[in-house]
Amino acid sequence: MLIRRCAVLLLEPREETQFHLEQLLRGGDGLVRTLRCMALAPHLEAPIELDQEASAWLATLSPNVWIRLEPGSHQEELALPLVQAGLLVSKDDDDSDLARRDTRLRTVYWHPLAAVMHAFSRWDGVDAVRNMQESETETAEQMRQTLGEPPPEAKVMSLKGASTVLPEVDGNAFDALLSRRVTCRNFDPMRPVPLNMFAQMLQRTFGSRTRFKVGEDLVFLKKNVPSGGGLHPIEAYLVVQNVEGLDPGLYHYRGDTHELERLPSDVAIDRDFVMELVGQQHWFADAHVLVVLAPRFERTFWKYRQHAKSYRVVAMEAGHLSQTLYLAATDAGLGAFITAAINEKHAERALKLDTIAEGVLAVCGFGWRAGSMTTTELDPAGVIWHPAPA
Known part of the structure; x- marks a missing residue:
């Protein structure tokens, strides 16, 4: 069996935290932390969890050099589920859909980190509005209350005597x-x-x-x-x-x-x-x-x-x-x-x-803009939505 590793692979040690009342009652902080190793390969649609042996072995394999595994060996046994998952490519099955996607990734010349970031930052079925509601960040007031003090709106260098007040220039049609x-x-x-x-x-x-x-x-x-x-x-x-x-x-x-x-x-x-x-x-x-x-x-x-x-x-x-x-x-x-x-x-x-x-x-x-503002828009100067007279 000839195999090589997929073109781009990032191994992420991911810690997940859950609350357990029993742990709290035993004198702990109530948080149970689980460390999992996730394989992120951008030609795949989702991360794949690996055990310690598989992740360690994958880290030793080349994405370019084919290696031969002896029939019936432990390594071949280890490789079979990784080929099926798309993390390894088998020379005997290099026309499968996952193998073709891996080949395509190689020919497009992605930077590896960019490929991983793009692939795994895509959404499917996400309700952004509900997420804001559940996290209590739907309005500016909620954001301040939930998230605490924000960074300042502008950076001030505090360099005494080193700043120059620039002239205000009259606006034109572009302004x-x-x-x-x-x-x-x-x-x-x-x-x-x-x-x-x-x-x-x-x-x-x-x-x-x-x-x-x-x-x-x-x-x-x-x-x-x-x-x-x-x-x-x-x-x-x-x-x-x-x-x-x-x-x-x-x-x-x-x-x-x-x-x-x-x-x-x-x-x-x-x-x-x-x-x-x-x-x-x-x-x-x-x-x-x-x-x-x-x-x-x-x-x-x-x-x-x-x-x-x-x-x-x-x-x-x-x-x-x-x-x-x-x-x-x-x-x-x-x-x-x-x-x-x-x-x-x-x-x-x-x-x-x-x-x-x-x-x-x-x-x-x-x-076309609606005649009235039902959903709030950021127009503090009242250029679009003119404020009512005092």
Whole structure:
């Protein structure tokens, strides 16, 4: 039997704590702590618990060099459940689904720590609102009471005589636009977004202004946001709910050609789908358009191979895109939002993404703002929701 270890593996000694009344009555602190060894392999969907012998043996195996195990040996006996779990790859079964996912991970050039972090920070079936309610952190007042004193809102260096008070500069139209940039949590589901406005939003945020070709197959797109290496890996998948002339459903925006592609889907794109997508955050569920920001990691990792910064520049690009979306929406008189409290696996299944080479980072969206504020929005200056006269 020829085997090798999977491409990326992190062994995590994980301590779990439970309250036991008996332990408290015997004079202890009532807490029973259990130490478990968990194997985190990003080509797998969940961590796998290992015993001490298996974890110690795995740590000695190469992810690249095949080794032969003698038939009937203790090591072969130890290897069989690890092959079945996907932590080892057998040369005799290297066409299995788990083995193919391991091979795919090798060809995408993930940095190992980034691959583990991305794979195991994805949600599925999480209710973010209920979590806040149960942890008593739903409102600012609750957060202060539950979490205690927060770090200060700004860092003060306390360097006497070393600071310079800068002049206040008169604002212009751009400053006025920035002041109106407020995260929208109240959308008007009765008023559709015009098709031209929808098209302008996509063109400004995700569209390409020009293209530059090098050789036969290397093409760089010039967009309105910066991108690591100029590679622009993030795709925009749209959940269209209320746009004039478009049927509700799932779409993909082609930024290079300014085209909208309707995705074939057997998933019902209804309120339940949207609520699950945004982690039950009902204040975003009525947005006219929701945009799933889904990077093709292999595009960036093609240049930055197993690079410690490669995942970071992709995440930064999602921030650039969301801010551009906010400003484009504000300029058009629309509201916008972005959230990372999402069920990524729900989106991956609906979009049929290759979860080794592609993924979901965040969901943003836009639409007409409602006429009244039902859910609180952070607008302390009253630029959007004008305070009532005293």
